[in-house]
Amino acid sequence: MSEISTKPYMLRAIYEWCTDSGYTPYLAVKVDSRTTVPMEYVKKGEIVLNISFGATSGLKMDNDAIRFHARFGGVSREIYVPVDNVMAIYANENGQGMAFEPVLGNDDPNAQPTDSPASADVPPPVLAPTASAPTLSSVPTSSPEQRDSATPGDDEPPKKGGRPTLTRIK
Secondary structure: OOOOOOHHHHHHHHHHHHHHOOOOEEEEEEOOOOOEOOHHHOEOOEEEEEOOOOOEEEEEEOOOEEEEEEEEOOEEEEEEEEHHHEEEEEEOOOOOEEEOOOOOOOOOOOOOOOOOOOOOOOOOOOOOOOOOOOOOOOOOOOOHHHHHOOOOOOOOOOOOOOOOOOOOOO
């Protein structure tokens, strides 16, 4: 019997933490042929989805996939995301959450088929080393006094209002 992945359980736990804390849960997703998302919103093969109660209808987070309906430009769309394609789940308000190792998918030419038994005669393919997995980290906040005492020319750019964003560091 194969070992059950902890990833879908962690996704559900972070989702529950976000909603219990009053935060808006977002998913960062790697888009491939197995995902059903509005392709016009995909950038660089990735999409970020708001999965809050108010933004979704019929959200179901199974061990293999996340399914729901959401409106994009006023049009209801069916969304299907395999759990393997989820790169991160996080709270939009503060960026706290969890990032995951990318999983080789069906569209990856280096992916090994999972339905065929391993053969002792054929050595496994050698994969190129990859950079470390992306991680989420919080940005330190400064007090109003510290911001007022900052001098022009500091390395820190001026603070702007707006929505926080997820930054992947490779």
